[in-house]
Amino acid sequence: MAKTKTSYFCQSCGAQSAKWVGKCPVCNEWNTYVEEVIEREETKISSKSFSTKREAKPILLRNVERQSIDRIDTQDSELNRVLGGGIVPGSLILIGGEPGIGKSTLMLQLAIQLQNHKILYVSGEESEQQIKMRAERIATPGEHCYIFSETNTQNILRQANELQPDLIIVDSVQTLHSSHIESPPGSVSQIRECTGEFQRFAKEVGVPVFLIGHITKDGTIAGPKLLEHIVDTVLQFEGDRNYAYRILRTLKNRFGSTSEIGIYEMLGSGLRQVINPSEILLTHRDEQPSGIAIAAMMEGMRPFLIETQALVSPAFYGTPQRSATGFDVRRMNMLLAVLEKRSGFRFGTKDVFLNIAGGIRVDDPAIDLGVIAALISSYEDVAIPANVCFAAEVGLSGEVRAVGRIEQRIAEADKLGFEKIFVSGYNGKLTDAKKFGIEVVTINKIQELVRMLV
Numbered sequence: 001m002a003k004t005k006t007s008y009f010c011q012s013c014g015a016q017s018a019k020w021v022g023k024c025p026v027c028n029e030w031n032t033y034v035e036e037v038i039e040r041e042e043t044k045i046s047s048k049s050f051s052t053k054r055e056a057k058p059i060l061l062r063n064v065e066r067q068s069i070d071r072i073d074t075q076d077s078e079l080n081r082v083l084g085g086g087i088v089p090g091s092l093i094l095i096g097g098e099p100g101i102g103k104s105t106l107m108l109q110l111a112i113q114l115q116n117h118k119i120l121y122v123s124g125e126e127s128e129q130q131i132k133m134r135a136e137r138i139a140t141p142g143e144h145c146y147i148f149s150e151t152n153t154q155n156i157l158r159q160a161n162e163l164q165p166d167l168i169i170v171d172s173v174q175t176l177h178s179s180h181i182e183s184p185p186g187s188v189s190q191i192r193e194c195t196g197e198f199q200r201f202a203k204e205v206g207v208p209v210f211l212i213g214h215i216t217k218d219g220t221i222a223g224p225k226l227l228e229h230i231v232d233t234v235l236q237f238e239g240d241r242n243y244a245y246r247i248l249r250t251l252k253n254r255f256g257s258t259s260e261i262g263i264y265e266m267l268g269s270g271l272r273q274v275i276n277p278s279e280i281l282l283t284h285r286d287e288q289p290s291g292i293a294i295a296a297m298m299e300g301m302r303p304f305l306i307e308t309q310a311l312v313s314p315a316f317y318g319t320p321q322r323s324a325t326g327f328d329v330r331r332m333n334m335l336l337a338v339l340e341k342r343s344g345f346r347f348g349t350k351d352v353f354l355n356i357a358g359g360i361r362v363d364d365p366a367i368d369l370g371v372i373a374a375l376i377s378s379y380e381d382v383a384i385p386a387n388v389c390f391a392a393e394v395g396l397s398g399e400v401r402a403v404g405r406i407e408q409r410i411a412e413a414d415k416l417g418f419e420k421i422f423v424s425g426y427n428g429k430l431t432d433a434k435k436f437g438i439e440v441v442t443i444n445k446i447q448e449l450v451r452m453l454v
Contacts, residue, residue, distance in 0.1 A: 005037070006035050006036065006037050007035070007036060007189075008020050008021070008033045008034065008035050008036070009033065009034060009036050009187070009188040009189055010024045010026065010027065010029065010032045010033055010188070011032045011033075011034055011188055012024060012027050012029040012032045013026050013027040013029070014188050014192060014227075015027070017033060020033050020035070021033055034187070034188075036181075036183040036187050036188065036189050037181070037182035037183050069088060069089060070089075071083075071085050071086030071087055071088055071089075072086050072087040072088075072089065072114070072117065072166070072167070072208065073086050074086060074087060074110055074113070074114065075113040075114060075115075076109075076110065076113065076273060077273060077275070078248060078262030078263060078264060078273045078274070079106075079110065079248065079262060081260050081261075081262050081300075081302070082235060082248050082249070082250045082253075082256075082260045082261065082262045083233065083250075083253070083255070083256060084253055084255050084256015084257060084260075085256065087167070087208045088208065088232070088255045089206045089207070089208055090202050090203050090205075090206040090207065090208060091202065091208045091209075091232040091233060091254075091255065092195075092198060092199050092202050092208075092209050092211065092230070092231045092232050092233075093208065093209070093210050093211065093231065093232065093233040093234075093235065094173070094211045094213055094227065094228065094231040094233065094234050094235070095107070095210060095211070095212055095213070095234075095235040095236075095237060096212075096213040096214070096215050096234070096235070096236055096237065097215060097236060097237035097238060098215060098238070099214065101237050101238065101239055101246065102237060102239075102246055102264070102266055102271055103171075103212050103237050104126075104134075104171050104212065105134070105138065105270055105271055106237065106248075106264070106271055107121070107169045107171065107210055107212060108121065108131070108134060108135055108138060109138055109139070109270050109271060110169070110210075111145045111167075111169055112135060112138060112139050112140075112141055112142065112145060113139075114144070114166075114167065115142055115144060116144075117144060117165075117166035117167055118144050118146070118163070118164070118165045118166050118167075119144060119145045119146065119165055119166065119167050119168075119169065120146050120148060120159070120160055120163055120165040120167070120168045120169070121145060121146065121147050121148070121169045121171070122148045122149075122150060122156055122168065122169065122170045122171065123147070123148070123149050123171045124149070124150065124151040124170075124171065124172065124175030124176060125171060125172060125175055126149070126171075127149055128147050128149055131147050131149075132147075137268075137269065137270070138269060138270040139269075139270070146163060146165070151175050151176055151177055151185065152176075152177060152178070152179065153176055153177070153178045153179075153193075153194050153197050153198070154178065154179055156170075156176075157197065157198075157201055160201065160205075160207070161205075165207060166207065167207065167208055167209075167210070168198075168202075168207060168208070168209045168210070169209075169210045169212075170198070170209065170210065170211050170212065171212040172211070172212040172213055172214060173191060173194060173195060173211045173212065173213050173227075174186045174191065174213065174214050176190065176191075176194040177190050177194070178190060178193045178194050178197060180193055181193045191227055192227065192230075195211065195227055195230050195231070196230065198211065199230055199231070211231065213227070228251075228252060231252075232252075232253075232254045232255065233250070233252060233253045233254065233255070234250070234251040234252040234253075235248055235249070235250060235251070236248070236249045236250075236251050237249075239266075239359065240359040243358065243359040244265050244266050244267070245263060245264065245265055245266070245274070245280065245358065245359060245360075246263070246264040246265070246266055246271065247261055247262070247263055247264075247360065248261065248262035248263075248264065249261050257300050257301075259299065259300040260299065260300035260301070260302070261299045261300065261302070263277045263280075265280070276304075277302075277304045278304040278305040278306075278412060278416055279416070280358065281304065281305065281306045281307060281357060281358040281360065282294065282305060282306075282307055282357075282416075283307055283357060285386070288383045288384070288385065288386045289383060290377045290378050290380075290381045290382055290383045290384075291309060291310045291311055291312070291374055291375075291377050291378030292307060292308070292309055292310075292374060292377065292383070292384060293307075293308050293310075293370045293371070293373040293374035293377060293384050293388075293389075293390060294306070294307055294308070294370065294386075294388070294389040294390070294418070295308055295366070295367035295369070295370025295371070295389065295390050295391065296366065296367075296370075296389055296390070296391035296409035296410075296412060296413055296421065297362060297364040297366055297367050297391075297409075298364055298366065298404070298405055298408070298409065299364070303405065303408045303409050303411070303412040304412060305389060305412060305413060305416060305418075306356060306357065306358065306360060306362065306367065306370075307356075307357035307358070308327075308354070308355075308356060308357075308367060308370045308371050308373075308374045309354070309355040309356075309357055309374065310352070310353070310354050310355075310371070310374035310375045310377070310378045311351075311352070311353040311354075311378055312347070312350050312351070312352055312375060312378040312379045313350065313351050314349065314350060314351070315349055315350055315351045320347075320348065320349065320350055320351050320352070321351040321352070321353070322336075322351075322352055323352075323353045323354070324353075324354040324355075325354070325355045325356065326355065326356030326359070326360055326361045326362055327354055327356055327361075327362055327367075327371070328363070329354075331365075331368075332352070332354050332371065334396070335368060335371055335372055335375070335394060336352060336375070338372075338394060338395075338396060338398055338446065339372065339375060339376070339446070341398075342397070342398035342445075342446060342447065343398070343446060343447060343450050345375075345376070345379055347375075347379075350379070352375070354371065354374070354375075364403075365393040365403065366391050366392060366393055366403040366409070367390075367391075368392065368393045368394040369390040369391065369392040369393070369394060369400060369422060369446075369449070370389070370390040370391075372390075372394055372446055372449065373390055373422075373449065373453060376449070376450060376453055376454065377453065380453070380454050382453060382454060384453065385420075387417070387418050387419040387420060388418065388419070388420045388421070388422070389413050389418050389420075389421050389422075390421070390422045390423075391403060391406065391409045391410075391413075391421060391422070391423050392422065392423055392424040392427070392443075393424075394446060398445055398446045398447065399444060399445060399446075400424045400425070400443050400444055400445060400446060400448075400449075401424055401426070402423075402424040402426035402427040403423075403424070403427065406423055406427040409421075409423075410423070410436050410438060410440060411436065413438055414436045414437050414438040418438055419438060419439060420438065420439045420441060421438055421439070421440055421441065422441045422442075422443060422449065423440060423441070423442055423443075424442065424443070424444070425442040425443060425444040426444075427442070
């Protein structure tokens, strides 16, 4: 009998070593190497189990014939948006998220909605009866969705060859195990091997595969970063348990933009698409309090308005507090320094709290002017009219900088009934404001905004 071979793998980045080391030379993490059993020589199975028998030869790039590939319409506008227009045949898609956030529900809805396609839903965590109960809560299952409760990748791919589905959904990749590797399910070598087998199957047969993955405590997808390099698309499903809204964010996409998001609302009957996110992110009040400002932002090609909330109060406990939810606290500190240096506001003795309403996280610098307006409003205790919004970046010298796609932001504010929008003067020269029913106010310095608000 041949001797069993073992190797050491880093549980953080997937690096391999012949012996145990304390510090990983690749990711510099400590005590992450674990010994795992790798395949024996006599049990190696050829990776060409699903080969197309065609011998590959080099070909000139100019001689490659371009073929039009029809994407699969998911019947879900939000999912189509983050995928770049639909599912590309033969693609490998990884979707991650916290436990209970709705990953399995989203994928099961997808399997039920695709009426004209044969779907194979593979579950390593639930039985057929459990999936049936959840499916009946979402919708009436059709005649096209097949359920397979299995964790062995060889059995799964064998059944896929016989069934010949149009789409495969695997829940989850951490529960799979391959006969080629003797490590336990969830280990680095098992995750890498199982993902590699599905990648070869997807590319050779042309069937797209969805892999559901768990995430670790720090928010990254469990398993080595190599897993994200293997797949074509990485989607992150996120949200706050205290809110009903979920955000599907693209982290990597070889077939589309990585700046798109999809928004869903979690209901008892499943996930509902949110077509107009501006309406759910804005709070409708009878009386407008101070510290509230509306900012126009962009996520990919989609404009929508968000509510920025600021609270400025005297610091009674020594060191002033700085806290931001949904916004980079370091950028908030920069904006506070700009206000203090350029406009004379004394934030050094104030506690400052900033919140982006709706549980959304924002990276667009165009909301800087809205944050500045909310901070000034709370500092002076002067309410900003509810029909006013802001769209501009703020620089260190206090200048109001231009932002991209300003006409789309103005059109979104006009559509929602706003009467006035503050933008950079540089944007104002390029914008045909007459075609909008909203008043476009251009400013160049934050001192101008202070004079208008106070």
